[in-house]
Amino acid sequence: MSSADISTWSRHGFEINTDKSKLDRESILKMLGATYWARDVSKEDLWTSILNSRTYGLYSPQGEQAGFGRMVTDFSRFAWMSDVYILPVHRGLGHGKWIVETMLSDPLLASVRRIMLSTNDAHSLYERHGFKVIGGDDEEGRQTMQLKR
Template sequence: MSILRITTDKAALDLPMIHQFLSERSTWAIGIPLALVERAIDNSLCFGAYLDGRQVGFARVTTDYATFAYLADVFVLEPERGKGYSKQLVEAVLSHADLQGLRRFMLATSDAHELYTRYGFTPPARPATLMERYFPNIYAN
């Protein structure tokens, strides 16, 4: 079994693969243009997951590195799912030195609650205090 290597080296990211997954196979970013994926990556702390030099997973964190972080665009390619790689990826994100001591670390998920619960994520303690501007299917328009 190959060992998963996780790095925050943006130069190693496979941009075409990331864009293809997000724009065609994700449930949250269908139709996202490549230029937006590039800008999101440029302005985020990104984690690439690699098997034998081939990228098989991705996650990015938007953060001020002091009080807040938002975990987004987490995925492992379909052929590599069920092997514990998503757990390793989330563990790498949460243990990153620059993401320690934050007051709030948020994410949104439609189907991976069990994964994130094991790392301490819960529904908002005070949901009445949270608000959002949400534009589903924005990239399809």
């Protein structure tokens, strides 16, 4: 990825940006470390996975890391949506919907036809965007969801 591949979207003073240099490492690792899906992953492995993905940082008008999401992708045919969260203080304002919409409409992912994810608590958020459950629960109660476009 080059600087030409950095994208920015703005709404109501908030910004979503794909510039990895803007990511607040400590904030992201702290938040993900408290999630059911990443709590058992070392900080080093988590950060390596982030650096090797298309990242979407959500920033408040004050510049605070307000949320995050990433796509693990070949930028051609497949992507795995992961680590989507909004800080509790910024929830309930539509930021979760916005970051998912942004990730799905990213021009760099326009040719990706299959996007998958795994969740045990946000089915309705993803179903609104066309994702469908494609498998039963895994050993941790998560369901795999897929969007074909």
